[in-house]
Amino acid sequence: MNDDTGAATRQAASGAKDQVARLLTLVPYLHAREAVRLDEAADALGVAPQQLLKDLKVLLMCGLPGGYPDDLIDVDLDALEPGGDGVIRVSNADYLARPLRLTPTEASAVIVALRALRNGAGADTRTVVDRALAKLEAAAAEAGAARIDPGLGGADVDTAILARRLQEAAEAHRQVRLTYFVPARDEESARVVDPRGVVTGQGYSYLDAFCHSADAPRLFRLDRISAAEVLDSPVSTEPEPPRDLSEGLFAGSSETTVTTLLLAPAARWVVDYYPVERVRPTGEGPHADWEVDLVVADERWLTRLLLRLAPHAQVVVPHEFTDTFLAEATRTLGLYEHLT
Template sequence: MAKWDNMLAMLWMLRSGKKLTAAQIADSLEISVRTVYRYIDALGASGVPVVAESGHDGGVHILESFSETPLFFNALELKALVDAYKFAVGAGYPYAKELESALKKVENGLQEEQRHDLSLLTSGLDVIAPSRPPSVVPLLRELELAVKDGRTVHLTYHKVNSAQADERDADPYGLAYDRSEWYVVAFCHQSRAMRTFRVDRIAALKLTDACFERPEQFSVSDYFRSQAEEERQEDGPLAVIRIEGEPDTLNKLCSNWHLRHYLTERNDREARFLLDVPSMNKYLPKYLLSFGTSIRILEPVELKLLVQDRAREISRHYMDDAD
């Protein structure tokens, strides 16, 4: 265990209020008694009132006046905080500056050796952020405020492949970050139904004076899953679909917007899905053909035959061109 991890473990041991001998601490942490005394000095220098008393009733303890334990993290906890900040920045998290400020406060409380170790631990990971318009961050902040306060918003929104933006009022129920994009799920007054809006397509947003009450227990992730269920072709018997491939290919397959909701099992060589037969027959043959020979359908046989038929159609099409 690293030095700072041992010091943290020792501090939590002493928080119990009991007196412990240096030998007891050394045995518990599997370090030497001499090292225990070095840790006592280091904790004292950090502001922790650790006392080592000699004699029959002596031992190591923390003074009763010490009511709050200073904020200590082990090396991996510190690394996790820094890495989480990198991911937040990469995702366009609207409170990244506040997160950076909090992280600076933590880092300022570290010893020089800790800061050096942290720099080494976190130097191997970077998050490549996609390009986003600067307006996304203030939009996310305003939308989150509207969700919290139950305020209706007026949106100027650009639909896909639409030359003009349209105006609408909406009650935002929650935000989601999915496939490197931010979305707001809202009840649209214009369509009188729940809708999903991509935040980077919002040209303008204004909080109105109107208020709404969000349904209890509403979950954005549950809404996304329910939408995927509704997009099935029709009700029908379910089929177990087994597909074999290399890990990278399966990663791409399993991240498909529709298929990922039906994934039931996955390992490095195989992915299993549970999907209704009508949807399987209509959508999967064409999609799976795009993977060529990098995947193999293990079951069901019906899906294999459909893919074979589609491949033969393509082959005949180009054979006719050759003639």
């Protein structure tokens, strides 16, 4: 293909894309009016009258599936020819006013297409797509349709919708009741929070909020929130902007402790599963131990982690964490002694 042919092909593709966009605007415009002059419509739509006439000739080939004359939109082209009154009249398009009804297959196709569109869209477009997805999936569920497999992007869509709701609650200064999974205790808990905003750090989205159960500010990972109810009650704490996570989840916090663990090869999975500050091999080769620095906000969480890792991990610093772990390990072993 030479340069001239390639340029012509690209120009034709661009022209077809522009025409589809014009038709999508033209159809609802004409449907809202029984009759409108060609020059008036062209001026309102921002196109030349000659171009609008070409678009109307394409509109003649659009309509319901089947392609029979009664299925297609009818445009009175005679009125637009020289000698006519120049008024656009569209008929056989009453179905445009009826609510759109999709079969399960059609709904699946639209949902998949919207999710694909969302992956490459900007923030403003994602907001519109998220609303459309939420309505479409809710309607499909009410109709008894099988839940559509969300694929790789389904969880992202659900998280985006949740993030929007929580951010709106924060901006409205309204409390939220959360059902939240706590990995450290392997359980779900219900709590009321005063939301401050949704933030992102280390690849995850979090709700920064004041938790009334803990009586302190907390970060809640959105993918661990199974339910969120925006309440009518206003927040009872002083509204504050959400924290900046650009330097880490616990940067500058006085409630955290940097802890160094010595991990044997069997315990190295900790590095992949939990956020760590630094990793230092203590020797060469695949069997060397690793010293790992991680930020600990709850000593009880660290104790439970060490019990899972025993005997493949130990605390290097601070030493008081070692004492706590040994006391808990002794107590746990004592429970087993009573069973024998």
